[in-house]
Amino acid sequence: MKIVKTIEEVRAAVKAWRKEGLTVGLVPTMGYLHEGHASLIDASVKDNDRTVVSDFVNPMQFGPTEDLESYPRDLDRDAALAEAHGADLIFNPEPAEMYHEGFSSFVDMTVLTQELCGLSRPVHFRGVCTVVSKLFNIVTPDRAYFGKKDAQQLAVIRHMVDDLNMPLEIIGCPIIREEDGLAKSSRNTYLNADERKAALVLSQAIKLGSELVKNGETDAAKVTGAMKAHIEAEPLAKIDYVKLVDAATMQQIPVIDRPALCAIAVYIGKTRLIDNFFTEDVK
Numbered sequence: 670m671k672i673v674k675t676i677e678e679v680r681a682a683v684k685a686w687r688k689e690g691l692t693v694g695l696v697p698t699m700g701y702l703h704e705g706h707a708s709l710i711d712a713s714v715k716d717n718d719r720t721v722v723s724d725f726v727n728p729m730q731f732g733p734t735e736d737l738e739s740y741p742r743d744l745d746r747d748a749a750l751a752e753a754h755g756a757d758l759i760f761n762p763e764p765a766e767m768y769h770e771g772f773s774s775f776v777d778m779t780v781l782t783q784e785l786c787g788l789s790r791p792v793h794f795r796g797v798c799t800v801v802s803k804l805f806n807i808v809t810p811d812r813a814y815f816g817k818k819d820a821q822q823l824a825v826i827r828h829m830v831d832d833l834n835m836p837l838e839i840i841g842c843p844i845i846r847e848e849d850g851l852a853k854s855s856r857n858t859y860l861n862a863d864e865r866k867a868a869l870v871l872s873q874a875i876k877l878g879s880e881l882v883k884n885g886e887t888d889a890a891k892v893t894g895a896m897k898a899h900i901e902a903e904p905l906a907k908i909d910y911v912k913l914v915d916a917a918t919m920q921q922i923p924v925i926d927r928p929a930l931c932a933i934a935v936y937i938g939k940t941r942l943i944d945n946f947f948t949e950d951v952k
């Protein structure tokens with residue numbers, strides 16, 4: 670496995686693979702890889718002849734008060750994990766390689782990005798859509814892999830690919846959890862011991878909500894109300910949102926009468942964590 674820093678090196682590797690008629694999968698990441706990322710690499714290695722992992726903490730998707738500086742980074746550890754899972758290339762550019770001086774083009778989206786995380790993170794999805802479009806143009810993959818944990822991100826990227834006729838397939842992969850239920854996230858490393866215990870309210874609320882839906886509850890307010898009550902009982906937790914939305918448009922729905930996403934974002938101390946379930950997965 671090779672680690673490269675420049676767009677030119679990625680293009681040269683992909684060109685050589687294409688000459689041999691090989692297919693290419695892309696796993697876009699911001700590094701600090703965990704088993705959630707490993708499952709995306711596994712899926713790509715299974716589906717494609719070659720797998721590229723991008724490892725880039727994208728400044729454009731962080732707001733001015735967010736954790737860009739403190740976001741965990743460890744390229745050696747990432748490389749060991751990616752290699753063990755069969756990746757062929759890591760693309761680890763510096764910000765200046767991705768955003769040259771005078772950079773002034775953006776990929777933006779309305780509607781889907783104006784709900785859920787888009788409300789509390791106004792610049793986030795413009796940064797995600799822009800960097801992911803760039804990665805698609807650099808790597809030109811046949812398939813790209815994203816986790817369902819970032820469910821809104823997955824919906825936004827699917828929509829972007831459809832709107833802009835991007836010639837690749839987007840694959841969504843299941844949430845990977847710790848043994849006690851906490852969804853794997855690079856941000857879990859911010860939690861101290863008390864916060865780590867308190868963070869379990871997220872997966873507990875997801876379980877509670879998905880059981881209500883499984884047992885036939887269709888009133889969105891009843892589902893989210895029960896989940897909110899559970900989270901609010903934890904003193905270290907502060908709800909950003911607990912919402913039920915149409916799975917395709919990300920707009921809130923009062924009745925679960927179509928494929929829906931139940932998504933939550935909760936601050937545990939200063940750390941903002943997300944979790945979700947798709948109603949279609951629990952019925």
Ligand code: PAF
Pocket residue numbers: 697698699725727730797800801819822
């Ligand atoms: O999900 C992430 O880690 C990032 O948002 C992504 C897709 C790699 C874009 O920077």
